Amino acid sequence: TMNLDKSLETSEDSGLPKLPVPPLQQTLDMYLKCMSHLIPEEQFKKTKPIVEKFGAPGGMGEFLQKKLLERSEHKANWVYDYWLEDMYLSNRLALPVNSSPVMVFPKQNFRSQSDTLRFAAHLISGVLEYKSLIDGRALPVDYARGQLAGTPLCMDQYNKVFTSYRLPGPKIDTLVAQKSTVMPEPEHIIVACKNQFFVLDVVINFRRLNEKDLYTQLERIRKMADIEEERLPPIGLLTSDGRTQWAEARSVLIKDSTNRDSLDMIERCLCLVCLDEPSGTELTDTNRALLMLHGGGTDKNGGNRWYDKPMQFVIGADGCCGVVCEHSPFEGIVLVQCSEYLLRYMRGSPSKLVRAASMSELPAPRRLRWKCSPDIQAFLTASADKLQRLVKNLDMNVNKFTGYGKEFIKKQKMSPDAYIQVALQFTFYRCHGRLVPTYESASVRRFQEGRVDNIRSSTPEALAFVKAMDAEKMELLWTAIKAQTNYTILAITGMAIDNHLLGLREIAKELKLEKPELFSDTTYATSIHFILSTSQVPTTEEMFCCYGPVVPNGYGACYNPQTDHIIFCVSSFRESAETSSDLFVKTLEGCLKEMQDLCIKGNTEAKPTDSTEKMDGNTKVMKNGSKS
Numbered sequence: 001t002m003n004l005d006k007s008l009e010t011s012e013d014s015g016l017p018k019l020p021v022p023p024l025q026q027t028l029d030m031y032l033k034c035m036s037h038l039i040p041e042e043q044f045k046k047t048k049p050i051v052e053k054f055g056a057p058g059g060m061g062e063f064l065q066k067k068l069l070e071r072s073e074h075k076a077n078w079v080y081d082y083w084l085e086d087m088y089l090s091n092r093l094a095l096p097v098n099s100s101p102v103m104v105f106p107k108q109n110f111r112s113q114s115d116t117l118r119f120a121a122h123l124i125s126g127v128l129e130y131k132s133l134i135d136g137r138a139l140p141v142d143y144a145r146g147q148l149a150g151t152p153l154c155m156d157q158y159n160k161v162f163t164s165y166r167l168p169g170p171k172i173d174t175l176v177a178q179k180s181t182v183m184p185e186p187e188h189i190i191v192a193c194k195n196q197f198f199v200l201d202v203v204i205n206f207r208r209l210n211e212k213d214l215y216t217q218l219e220r221i222r223k224m225a226d227i228e229e230e231r232l233p234p235i236g237l238l239t240s241d242g243r244t245q246w247a248e249a250r251s252v253l254i255k256d257s258t259n260r261d262s263l264d265m266i267e268r269c270l271c272l273v274c275l276d277e278p279s280g281t282e283l284t285d286t287n288r289a290l291l292m293l294h295g296g297g298t299d300k301n302g303g304n305r306w307y308d309k310p311m312q313f314v315i316g317a318d319g320c321c322g323v324v325c326e327h328s329p330f331e332g333i334v335l336v337q338c339s340e341y342l343l344r345y346m347r348g349s350p351s352k353l354v355r356a357a358s359m360s361e362l363p364a365p366r367r368l369r370w371k372c373s374p375d376i377q378a379f380l381t382a383s384a385d386k387l388q389r390l391v392k393n394l395d396m397n398v399n400k401f402t403g404y405g406k407e408f409i410k411k412q413k414m415s416p417d418a419y420i421q422v423a424l425q426f427t428f429y430r431c432h433g434r435l436v437p438t439y440e441s442a443s444v445r446r447f448q449e450g451r452v453d454n455i456r457s458s459t460p461e462a463l464a465f466v467k468a469m470d471a472e473k474m475e476l477l478w479t480a481i482k483a484q485t486n487y488t489i490l491a492i493t494g495m496a497i498d499n500h501l502l503g504l505r506e507i508a509k510e511l512k513l514e515k516p517e518l519f520s521d522t523t524y525a526t527s528i529h530f531i532l533s534t535s536q537v538p539t540t541e542e543m544f545c546c547y548g549p550v551v552p553n554g555y556g557a558c559y560n561p562q563t564d565h566i567i568f569c570v571s572s573f574r575e576s577a578e579t580s581s582d583l584f585v586k587t588l589e590g591c592l593k594e595m596q597d598l599c600i601k602g603n604t605e606a607k608p609t610d611s612t613e614k615m616d617g618n619t620k621v622m623k624n625g626s627k628s
């Protein structure tokens with residue numbers, strides 16, 4: 001195994017530009033602009049001089065900026081390592097709900113156990129097909145859509161889909177990767193069934209198993225899992241715990257060589273296939289989302305997982321299917337691409353199975369063994385309790401808004417994404433009477449090794465709009481949409497502030513300098529406490545993505561805009577008295593309707609004279625973020 005960022009598979013020869021380091025003053029101005037209306041005036045009065053001091057000529061900011069520029073010269077992407085650590089690897093929270101997004105597939109109708117296994121074998125065939133496209137560098141390059149459409153995007157994230165593993169550590173995790181090769185090497189998948197883990201070899205004697213072989217092997221696994229006397233404790237539960245706790249448990253686990261072997265097999269697998277027991281709950285969209293996010297807890301399928309692995313395909317006997325994804329190696333967009341490929345593959349290529357089970361010469365799949373000391377038992381009990389609490393805590397609402405979709409918004413000559421973001425701000429304001437630091441993921445895959453930066457959607461213009469309740473509203477909606485669209489363009493061209501501030505903070509740490517006051521100021525802490533965490537994850541197949549809130553008193557809001565409807569997946573925690581997903585969604589429906597009425601009314605009234613220069617996606621943005 002090797003460290004990912006040292007991988008030779010960088011995109012240097014992709015011809016993509018490097019991520020720029022934004023000008024210091026631009027970032028500092030933007031930071032103040034983003035925060036001034038979100039914090040008390042008194043606090044802002046303290047923060048402003050701190051920021052000015054940081055940015056003063058000859059000051060700390062200039063020095064760190066120079067260091068960052070130097071760093072950017074010898075790295076393909078100056079922020080990648082910092083960002084990966086900050087966003088994922090140093091985060092100690094449990095992966096389920098807090099970090100791992102899921103993809104929820106359309107509900108399947110399995111009439112029998114063999115139906116379920118047929119589906120699993122078909123899906124695994126698709127996975128192997130997709131993996132060989134990745135390994136053969138045969139995936140078509142993605143191109144940007146929407147704003148500034150048409151430029152090619154960095155494809156690095158795909159190489160990590162079936163090769164990486166997030167190893168827990170006491171203070172920080174490590175993202176490790178297998179070297180991928182074009183030659184068919186021994187390869188395996190881990191099948192989880194009844195909280196047991198089985199090794200399913202998919203390449204034997206340089207030959208990839210066909211679907212019929214896979215089916216036979218899955219049936220054998222199913223039979224082995226059914227033998228009650230051989231059942232081992234649900235070790236997978238440990239991976240659902242906080243990262244520090246799991247790291248501690250793992251360090252005890254690896255003292256035994258049997259456990260070491262089992263861990264090694266899991267860490268080197270392509271992916272997991274989790275054959276889930278029926279959940280016994282009605283499979284509404286919301287319930288399927290919940291089951292995918294945490295497995296329904298210890299009495300359902302909570303232990304039938306291994307959260308460190310990037311891809312876990314869940315196939316429930318009751319038809320509840322989807323993917324759980326460890327987020328650190330790639331973004332939701334890659335998850336969507338892979339999932340859509342699989343669904344299309346399964347629809348387009350008829351299952352290659354004959355009915356009768358074949359007597360196979362293949363070696364039997366192997367059950368992974370665990371030696372469970374009393375210490376490990378204690379860790380397991382603690383992990384189980386933690387998961388149960390998380391299950392009780394998650395408040396989820398998946399809602400298909402059918403009032404209108406992208407088409408209506410485009411007819412208003414507005415960016416659908418910006419419009420939805422303004423609607424989310426409006427909703428938050430209605431529910432809570434204020435705006436809060438908001439995160440919207442913006443892809444920076446236009447650049448080498450690009451991941452994401454943040455669009456801070458709670459703009460001053462959004463606040464002005466949501467506060468206004470008079471005739472000026474339409475004008476203010478326009479202004480808010482423009483501000484949001486401008487920020488989006490800044491972000492996707494590498495000129496947003498979050499990655500830059502992170503870079504300045506981390507390079508100071510790296511140089512062992514005293515932490516600049518800017519970063520110990522409460523305003524900075526507030527600015528990165530994302531009460532509203534949002535993301536557009538569009539799909540072309542019938543499925544949806546969702547995830548949990550990133551802070552205890554916050555919301556996760558994932559949306560999937562379609563032509564005539566928009567799917568919203570809103571999550572929050574029940575333990576917070578401030579939040580309610582149901583209320584948020586209900587309010588959102590009302591807000592979207594009000595905005596529609598406003599647009600329709602606006603259309604029938606005299607248009608503002610400058611209406612011809614409305615957003616056209618090509619709007620040029622000057623360095624300070626205003627439109628030219």
Ligand code: COA
Pocket residue numbers: 145146147148331332333409410411412413414415416417418441442443444452488492535536537614615616617
């Ligand atoms: N008038 C008419 N149509 C417009 C318009 C306007 N003023 N502005 C945009 N449109 C059109 C676009 O041309 C596009 O058309 P298409 O459907 O034919 O492609 C469509 O509306 C959507 O564009 P828009 O809503 O502006 O958003 P976008 O697709 O550019 O998305 C981001 C914006 C920030 C979401 C996107 O750039 C991004 O970064 N996506 C990745 C997010 C991510 O990583 N998610 C996963 C995180 S795990």
